[in-house]
Amino acid sequence: MKRYIGGIELPDVKRQKVGLRERKKIKTRAAIQQNAIRLFREQGYQATTVEQIAEAAEISPSTFFRYFATKEAVVLEDDYDPFLIETYRKQPPELSPIQALRNAVREGYSLIPAEERSGIWERVSMAMSIPELRAAVIQQITRTGEMVADIIAERLGCSPGELKIRVLAGAFLGVVISTQMYYIEHPEREFIDILDEALALLEAGFQQ
Incomplete structure (x- = not known):
C-alpha cells in the first residue's frame, strides 16, 4: 500500500531489492546530475544549456525532462526527503518533535552512500551561491517547511497550520x-555531527 504525506509518495526504506529497470533510472538520473554539476563548475550555470547536459x-x-522538469531542478532536487519522513514516523512516540527529528536526520543521513555525499554538498554550495x-531555493525551502x-x-495530532x-x-x-552554511566553511568536520550539535542547541532552547 502506498503512503503519501505532503504530496510525496513514501518509499519502503526496508526494501533491499531494486529491479533492473529501476537501477537504470537511478543510474541515468545520477549521470545527469553529475554531468550537469561538472558543466556548471567548468563553464558556469547560466552558460550551460539542457542540450549540453x-x-x-x-x-x-x-x-532529461523525464527526470528533471527544469535545469535548476538538477541542482535542487534529491531523493532523500521521503526517507527523512519515513524515519521520523518510526521514532518512539515519547520523544519530543525535535528529539525525533534529531534521530531521524541521523538515521536518514546514514542511508546516503558515502560516495554520493560530496556531490550533494557541491549542489548545496551551488544553490547558495548562484543568483x-x-x-527556486526559496520555493524549495517553503515546500520543505x-x-x-x-x-x-x-x-x-494537530493541524500543520x-x-x-x-x-x-x-x-x-x-x-x-x-x-x-557552517559546513561549507568548515568541511573538515562531519556535517551530521554539526547538525546534531545544532539541533541539540535548538532542543535546549525550546526547553528553557
Whole structure:
C-alpha cells in the first residue's frame, strides 16, 4: 500500500531489492546530475544549456525532462526527503518533535552512500551561491517547511497550520540552513555531527 504525506509518495526504506529497470533510472538520473554539476563548475550555470547536459550524459533532451522538469531542478532536487519522513514516523512516540527529528536526520543521513555525499554538498554550495537559483531555493525551502510541518503535526495530532507547528518547522529549517552554511566553511568536520550539535542547541532552547 502506498503512503503519501505532503504530496510525496513514501518509499519502503526496508526494501533491499531494486529491479533492473529501476537501477537504470537511478543510474541515468545520477549521470545527469553529475554531468550537469561538472558543466556548471567548468563553464558556469547560466552558460550551460539542457542540450549540453543531455549530450554529456549521453541522453536526449526529452529524456532529461523525464527526470528533471527544469535545469535548476538538477541542482535542487534529491531523493532523500521521503526517507527523512519515513524515519521520523518510526521514532518512539515519547520523544519530543525535535528529539525525533534529531534521530531521524541521523538515521536518514546514514542511508546516503558515502560516495554520493560530496556531490550533494557541491549542489548545496551551488544553490547558495548562484543568483539565478535564489528564487527556486526559496520555493524549495517553503515546500520543505510544509513537509516538516506535516510530519510534526501528524506526530502531535494537530493541524500543520497551528502557530506552534509552524514555529517548530521554521526553527528546524533555520538550523539546517545555518548548519549547511557552517559546513561549507568548515568541511573538515562531519556535517551530521554539526547538525546534531545544532539541533541539540535548538532542543535546549525550546526547553528553557
